[in-house]
Every structure is written in C-alpha cells, then in structure tokens.
Amino acid sequence: MSMSPPDALNYERFQQLQMRLDMSRGKPAPEQLDLSRALLDDAAAAGFRARDGFDCRNYGLLLGLPEARELGGELLGVPPAQVVAAGNSSLELMHDALAFALLHGVPQGESGERSAPWRAQGDIAFLCPAPGYDRHFAICEALGVRMIAVPMRADGPDMDVVEALVREDASIKGMWCMPLYSNPTGAIYADDVVRRLASMPAAAPDFRLFWDDAYRFHHLTDTAHATLDVIAASAAAGQADRVLMFASLSKVTIAGGALAWFAASPRNVAWWQRCTSVRTIGPDKLNQLRHVRYVRDRATLDALMARHRALLAPKFAAVDEVFRRRLGQASGVRWNEPEGGYFISLYGPDGTARRTVELAGEAGLVLTPAGAAFPYGVDPLDSHLRIAPSFPSLDEVRLAAEGIAVSLLRVLETDQALAT
Amino acid sequence: MSMSPPDALNYERFQQLQMRLDMSRGKPAPEQLDLSRALLDDAAAAGFRARDGFDCRNYGLLLGLPEARELGGELLGVPPAQVVAAGNSSLELMHDALAFALLHGVPQGESGERSAPWRAQGDIAFLCPAPGYDRHFAICEALGVRMIAVPMRADGPDMDVVEALVREDASIKGMWCMPLYSNPTGAIYADDVVRRLASMPAAAPDFRLFWDDAYRFHHLTDTAHATLDVIAASAAAGQADRVLMFASLSKVTIAGGALAWFAASPRNVAWWQRCTSVRTIGPDKLNQLRHVRYVRDRATLDALMARHRALLAPKFAAVDEVFRRRLGQASGVRWNEPEGGYFISLYGPDGTARRTVELAGEAGLVLTPAGAAFPYGVDPLDSHLRIAPSFPSLDEVRLAAEGIAVSLLRVLETDQALAT
Numbered sequence: 001m002s003m004s005p006p007d008a009l010n011y012e013r014f015q016q017l018q019m020r021l022d023m024s025r026g027k028p029a030p031e032q033l034d035l036s037r038a039l040l041d042d043a044a045a046a047g048f049r050a051r052d053g054f055d056c057r058n059y060g061l062l063l064g065l066p067e068a069r070e071l072g073g074e075l076l077g078v079p080p081a082q083v084v085a086a087g088n089s090s091l092e093l094m095h096d097a098l099a100f101a102l103l104h105g106v107p108q109g110e111s112g113e114r115s116a117p118w119r120a121q122g123d124i125a126f127l128c129p130a131p132g133y134d135r136h137f138a139i140c141e142a143l144g145v146r147m148i149a150v151p152m153r154a155d156g157p158d159m160d161v162v163e164a165l166v167r168e169d170a171s172i173k174g175m176w177c178m179p180l181y182s183n184p185t186g187a188i189y190a191d192d193v194v195r196r197l198a199s200m201p202a203a204a205p206d207f208r209l210f211w212d213d214a215y216r217f218h219h220l221t222d223t224a225h226a227t228l229d230v231i232a233a234s235a236a237a238g239q240a241d242r243v244l245m246f247a248s249l250s251k252v253t254i255a256g257g258a259l260a261w262f263a264a265s266p267r268n269v270a271w272w273q274r275c276t277s278v279r280t281i282g283p284d285k286l287n288q289l290r291h292v293r294y295v296r297d298r299a300t301l302d303a304l305m306a307r308h309r310a311l312l313a314p315k316f317a318a319v320d321e322v323f324r325r326r327l328g329q330a331s332g333v334r335w336n337e338p339e340g341g342y343f344i345s346l347y348g349p350d351g352t353a354r355r356t357v358e359l360a361g362e363a364g365l366v367l368t369p370a371g372a373a374f375p376y377g378v379d380p381l382d383s384h385l386r387i388a389p390s391f392p393s394l395d396e397v398r399l400a401a402e403g404i405a406v407s408l409l410r411v412l413e414t415d416q417a418l419a420t
Numbered sequence: 421m422s423m424s425p426p427d428a429l430n431y432e433r434f435q436q437l438q439m440r441l442d443m444s445r446g447k448p449a450p451e452q453l454d455l456s457r458a459l460l461d462d463a464a465a466a467g468f469r470a471r472d473g474f475d476c477r478n479y480g481l482l483l484g485l486p487e488a489r490e491l492g493g494e495l496l497g498v499p500p501a502q503v504v505a506a507g508n509s510s511l512e513l514m515h516d517a518l519a520f521a522l523l524h525g526v527p528q529g530e531s532g533e534r535s536a537p538w539r540a541q542g543d544i545a546f547l548c549p550a551p552g553y554d555r556h557f558a559i560c561e562a563l564g565v566r567m568i569a570v571p572m573r574a575d576g577p578d579m580d581v582v583e584a585l586v587r588e589d590a591s592i593k594g595m596w597c598m599p600l601y602s603n604p605t606g607a608i609y610a611d612d613v614v615r616r617l618a619s620m621p622a623a624a625p626d627f628r629l630f631w632d633d634a635y636r637f638h639h640l641t642d643t644a645h646a647t648l649d650v651i652a653a654s655a656a657a658g659q660a661d662r663v664l665m666f667a668s669l670s671k672v673t674i675a676g677g678a679l680a681w682f683a684a685s686p687r688n689v690a691w692w693q694r695c696t697s698v699r700t701i702g703p704d705k706l707n708q709l710r711h712v713r714y715v716r717d718r719a720t721l722d723a724l725m726a727r728h729r730a731l732l733a734p735k736f737a738a739v740d741e742v743f744r745r746r747l748g749q750a751s752g753v754r755w756n757e758p759e760g761g762y763f764i765s766l767y768g769p770d771g772t773a774r775r776t777v778e779l780a781g782e783a784g785l786v787l788t789p790a791g792a793a794f795p796y797g798v799d800p801l802d803s804h805l806r807i808a809p810s811f812p813s814l815d816e817v818r819l820a821a822e823g824i825a826v827s828l829l830r831v832l833e834t835d836q837a838l839a840t
Contacts, residue, residue, distance in 0.1 A: 043463035
C-alpha cells in the first residue's frame with residue numbers, strides 16, 4: 001500500500017485504507033531512540049565506578065549519583081544540592097510528591113516543620129490549566145484531589161483567574177504547570193506569568209506549584225525558548241518552598257529507560273529525602289552513570305536535541321500543511337503551530353471533537369480521546385483534539401493528518417446537512 | 421596492618437586498631453557483584469528487542485516485560501499473569517503497596533470491590549514478628565501504621581499469638597513476613613506456620629500478608645530450603661487475596677540495579693495495575709531484558725547462587741568460629757547459625773546490646789544500632805545484636821567478630837564487677 005495520500009481523499013476512501021495507526025500518545029519514534037544507540041553500545045565502557053570511585057552497583061546514594069545531580073543542576077539551572085537524580089520516570093516523582101504530601105504534609109514556614117497531611121485537611125484541590133496533560137489529571141483523580149480547570153492561553157494560564165482563586169481558597173493546595181511548550185497547546189509561560197505564579201499570595205500556607213518542565217530542551221524552531229527560573233523567582237519573592245520541579249531525559253535518550261530529576265528548595269529536598277528514605281535504598285546508579293557519560297553537558301544535549309528536531313519538525317510541518325490545505329477554509333476550525341514539545345492542538349467548532357475521534361477510530365486511526373486534555377476527561381466545549389505526530393513515520397503522519405481532516409470535515413458536513 | 425587477629429585480643433587492643441569498618445547493613449561484597457560482570461559487559465549484545473520484537477526502549481508494558489514476568493513466575497512458583505516485573509527495589513514495591521492501601525483501599529470479597537482506604541479506617545496496625553527487618557518497621561512508622569510486635573521463633577512467628585490477635589482485632593490490617601532465612605534471625609517458616617497464616621480467620625476482611633521473600637535463593641548450606649507456596653495455600657484456604665509477595669534479584673546480580681517482582685492473586689494484580697497506571701508509563705524494560713538474558717532460568721540462577729555461597733559461607737563460618745572460641749563459655753550469650761540469608765543474630769544477657777554496640781563503635785566498628793530489629797527501634801530486653809558479615813573481606817570479618825566478642829565481654833566484665 002502506498003502511504004502517499006490519494007488525491008481528493010474523502011472519509012470513505014480514508015476508511016477503506018484501514019490504516020491501523022495509534023496516534024494517541026506522545027511517544028518518540030524508533031529513529032529518535034536510535035540517536036542514543038551509543039548509550040546501549042557503550043554500556044560496558046561506562047563501567048561501574050563513579051568519579052570518586054564509588055561502586056555504583058551496590059546500595060546507597062539515596063538522592064542519586066553526585067555527577068547525575070550535577071548534570072541535572074546544569075541542565076535545569078539549579079544548584080546540584082537542590083537536585084535529586086532518580087529513576088526512569090518524572091511522572092513517578094510527581095505522583096509520589098503528591099502522595100507524600102497527602103500522607104505526610106509538606107514543609108511549611110522557616111522552621112521546615114511539616115504541614116498537616118493534606119489527606120487530613122479535608123477537601124483539597126489543584127488548579128489545572130486546561131487544555132493540559134491528561135496524566136497530571138489522572139494522578140489528581142486517583143488520589144482524590146479535586147480539580148479546578150483554569151483557562152490556558154498562549155503565554156500560560158490566565159493569571160487573573162489563578163491569582164483570585166489561590167488568594168481566596170485555602171483548599172487549593174497546588175497547581176500543575178508545564179512552563180515550556182505545554183502539553184498539548186504548546187504554550188510558553190511569559191516571564192510575567194512565571195513571576196506572578198512565584199509571588200502570588202496563597203490562602204493555603206503549604207501551596208505548591210508542580211512544575212513539570214518536560215519539554216525544556218525540545219525545540220522545533222531556531223528559537224530555543226526558555227522560561228524564567230521559577231525556583232529563583234519564588235525564592236526572591238519570599239516563597240522559596242513553593243516550587244517542586246520535575247524533568248527527565250525520557251524524550252532525550254531512551255523513553256522507558258532514562259533518568260528523572262526532582263529539583264526544589266533545600267527544605268523541599270530534605271523533605272523528599274525523609275519521605276523516600278523509607279521507600280528505597282537508592283536509584284539505579286549504573287543507568288545514571290551511563291547517562292552522565294553519554295549526555296555529559298548542556299552543549300552535548302543541545303546537539304542531540306537538534307537531531308531530534310530534524311526528525312520531528314518535518315512531521316509537525318506535514319500536519320500543518322495538510323490542515324492548511326484541507327481545513328484552512330473550514331469555519332470555526334483552528335490549530336496551533338507549536339515551537340516545541342510533542343503535540344498539536346486542533347480545535348473544531350463546539351460539539352465536534354468526540355465525533356471526530358470516533359470517525360477516525362472507525363477508520364483505524366486511534367487518536368487521544370476527546371476531552372483527555374481536560375480535568376475528569378470532559379472538554380466543556382467538546383472542541384479540542386490532541387494530535388501526537390512524533391511516533392509514526394512521516395508518510396503515516398501525512399496520511400493521518402488527512403484522515404483527521406476528513407473525519408472532522410465529515411462531522412461538519414453532517415451538522416450542516418442537519419441545520420439546513 | 422595485618423588483618424589477622426592478634427593473640428589474646430582484648431578490648432583495649434581492639435580499640436587501638438581503629439579498624440573503621442561499617443558492618444551495619446547487609447550489602448553484598450564487591451566480589452559478589454563481580455560475579456555478574458557479564459550483565460554489564462554484554463549489555464550491548466542484549467540489545468533492545470524483546471522476544472516478540474517489542475522495542476524495550478520506548479514507553480509501555482506497565483506490568484513489565486512478558487519474559488521478565490515469566491522469569492519471575494518460574495523463580496517464585498507463581499503463574500506469570502500473577503507476577504509484575506518492576507524497577508530496582510522490592511522495598512519500593514512494599515512501601516507503595518502499603519501507601520496504595522492507605523490511599524485507595526485494597527480488593528475485598530469476590531467482586532474485587534475496594535475496601536475503604538486504610539487511612540480512612542481510623543487507627544490501623546501491622547503485626548511485626550520481632551526480631552525483624554528494620555526497613556519494614558520504618559515504612560510502618562513513616563506511614564503512621566501502629567506496630568504490634570509478636571515473638572519470632574526458629575520456625576516462624578508464634579502462631580498462637582498471631583492467630584489470637586488477628587482473629588480479635590479488626591484494626592490489624594497486615595503482617596510482615598520473611599518466610600525463608602528471615603532477617604535477622606534466619607528463621608525458616610515451617611509448612612504448618614505458612615498454612616496457618618494462609619488460613620487463619622481475620623477480623624479485618626481486607627487483611628494482608630506482606631510476604632517479603634528476600635532470601636528465597638540465598639542458601640548457605642547444602643540444603644536448599646524452601647517454604648510452602650503461600651499463594652497456593654491461601655487460595656486453597658479461600659483467602660486468595662491475602663498475600664502480597666515481594667522479591668528481587670538485588671542480592672543475586674546487582675544490588676542497586678536489578679529488578680524486583682510483585683506477585684499476588686489476579687484481583688490483587690489488577691488492583692496494583694490500577695494504582696500504578698497513574699504513576700508510571702512502565703519500568704526500565706532494557707534492564708529487565710538484560711536480566712532475562714543473563715539469569716535465564718532457575719538452573720542458571722542456582723549456579724550463580726552457589727558462587728555467592730562460596731564467597732559468603734566462609735564469612736559466616738568465621739564469625740561462628742570466633743564466637744565459639746571467645747563467647748562459648750560466656751553465660752547468657754547465644755547466637756544462631758543461619759542456613760541462608762545475610763545475617764547472624766547474637767544475643768547477650770539482658771541489658772547488654774546497646775552498650776556492646778557503643779563500645780564497638782568507639783573502636784571504629786559500626787554495627788547495626790541495638791534495637792533496630794524491633795518495632796520503633798526498641799528491643800525490650802536490650803539483648804539482640806544483628807551481625808552483617810557479607811560486605812567486609814574475610815579477614816575483616818574475622819577481626820570484626822573478635823571485636824564484637826571483646827566488646828560484649830567487656831560489658832559482661834563491667835556488670836560482673838559492679839555486681840560483686
């Protein structure tokens with residue numbers, strides 16, 4: 001079967017192709033994973049001795065290998081003592097941070113005393129800029145934390161709304177933030193947004209920003225955007241303990257086998273250490289050592305990310321090209337051109353997203369469920385679709401974009417026919 | 421400095437040696453880690469393709485690589501579908517199982533409905549056979565679970581005490597068990613003990629055995645002891661969901677970088693999957709693949725464990741030889757000769773353990789803190805010492821055993837002088 005889109009593809013022809021493609025998740029393509037082949041090939045050469053001779057095979061180093069914490073510090077712009085190098089998943093760290101807060105409370109005030117366990121403080125809530133990352137919302141839902149959606153804009157969450165809520169409502173204990181190339185809208189938090197988040201008064205004295213810097217290195221254009229240093233900004237605003245930062249190398253080296261970092265104030269790191277010291281005798285330091293010797297520094301990482309971009313940018317461009325051609329004239333349809341990250345957000349007229357996903361699914365193309373980017377999986381306008389073009393081949397992406405377009409167009413035609 | 425013990429070493433001479441040795445933890449020696457050098461050397465050859473072609477570098481397989489679950493099934497005697505292959509630490513799995521139970525409840529009854537979150541059920545407690553594993557107790561203490569010590573005997577916990585408590589007290593939600601070569605007494609649970617644990621009536625309908633099979637493969641004699649299959653026994657007794665089993669390869673291959681397993685009933689595994697699906701996108705499957713290709717099967721593992729035994733057994737024998745020579749005539753002093761595992765328990769007369777650890781520490785020998793093997797770190801008799809001979813060299817172990825003996829003898833002399 002040729003993967004080139006047939007001329008004048010319509011929904012019926014698309015359906016006949018039965019392409020059997022899953023575009024629901026932001027997974028790196030095999031070609032991207034191949035970029036770090038040396039990580040596997042040179043594993044033996046990396047050995048097991050840390051810089052200071054420590055035997056990385058044995059137990060110990062709860063907060064991670066010192067050189068892995070230093071690499072994290074360099075990449076995140078945080079002093080290494082405030083960085084924890086952990087396992088293969090930043091999502092785990094976010095889940096555990098919330099679980100620890102529920103079970104143990106978090107540091108509060110200059111003394112570092114813990115607040116009451118969040119679980120014991122009655123109904124608690126998180127602010128959720130929406131559209132946002134479905135796995136953030138799934139953590140809140142599973143752990144019984146009420147979610148309050150706040151509008152997401154191109155420069156970050158609507159800060160007037162955020163400030164008003166956080167100032168008034170002491171049940172709001174935290175907020176999810178993806179500052180750069182936010183999943184799935186590609187939003188880039190403006191400096192002023194970061195400053196306001198770092199300094200806004202909060203009714204809850206133990207309020208926390210869960211700062212998921214997942215796409216910090218993942219540029220798709222020549223402009224390497226960077227957001228304001230939120231840990232420094234919060235410290236400068238007298239809110240040193242406000243930020244819990246998370247990041248990983250999952251979409252830099254090996255998606256399922258990289259390393260993740262937690263970064264925060266010294267008091268938060270001490271809290272993390274106390275909470276995790278009963279849980280583990282240390283992370284996989286051999287994998288940390290391999291990564292330190294492979295990724296090395298910011299310049300090496302940037303060169304690697306340029307190779308990722310060379311594979312990813314054409315896929316994003318292909319989606320944009322198809323959407324312009326097929327959907328450019330469609331009333332009420334828009335999408336973004338992200339400058340980084342892993343997703344494109346496509347918006348149809350209200351009430352069209354769910355049916356578009358259904359139609360695509362019936363033709364063999366699995367999209368992220370409509371509503372997934374909203375708390376409780378409910379998009380109040382039923383308008384938003386998350387497109388994840390990273391994993392399929394370029395030809396598949398092009399055909400999938402055609403398929404999404406004809407599925408949405410079919411929904412629009414149906415509605416128009418009913419209206420006339 | 422010669423490591424051979426001087427003739428007639430007394431406490432003063434031992435103190436002058438200032439040996440600076442840490443015997444507080446059960447860490448494998450570098451020579452043991454060297455046994456699995458091929459795991460690192462052949463990492464590149466192991467590649468990234470699973471048996472079915474799955475790309476282990478990418479996200480996915482929440483419950484672990486199928487062949488890693490199968491290996492766990494073979495080694496633990498459990499169907500692979502009831503085995504989860506996870507990260508580098510079974511301690512993490514135990515902590516998370518208790519945290520999930522506190523936050524979400526556990527399956528209860530045939531329907532698999534969850535019980536109320538343990539945290540919401542008021543004061544809850546765990547039975548803790550003592551002496552036991554200090555890290556088990558640390559998890560309970562950190563998570564606010566009350567600990568009830570029950571006597572440990574050579575064939576397992578005192579079942580009359582256990583049955584009476586569990587039958588009467590609905591606040592008792594769980595019990596720590598290390599069935600084989602129990603840490604630190606070397607106890608081996610008798611078949612009848614396992615049967616009684618599996619079948620005893622429990623006041624709490626969501627009661628769980630936290631079954632830490634840490635030393636399942638770690639024999640020190642020609643007799644490869646095995647305990648009764650507790651998952652099968654509990655299913656046969658109509659208590660299919662009673663057992664949560666944990667194990668790892670940490671003391672088989674690489675202490676800080678192996679893989680851990682969780683095994684339980686299908687309902688418990690489904691519960692684990694729901695709880696962890698919001699936490700992670702899967703374990704490090706590359707490390708699982710490397711382990712599957714290195715450990716392969718039970719026969720390969722047994723051959724590897726024989727090499728561990730060849731390194732470990734002389735250290736245990738050296739401690740025993742020194743203790744016989746130095747402490748054999750000391751009134752009220754006894755110790756065990758474990759047939760497997762990582763520890764020797766030494767008992768002095770009541771009120772001597774803490775001072776013995778102090779005296780050893782003043783001479784540069786760090787022992788596990790007295791009381792560590794008891795809930796809340798309190799040995800009511802102040803009698804028990806945990807000896808961990810695995811990590812130091814054989815010469816160091818011999819000298820350390822002399823040092824422990826002369827420290828304890830000094831305490832006994834002091835007490836005798838005061839008494840006369």
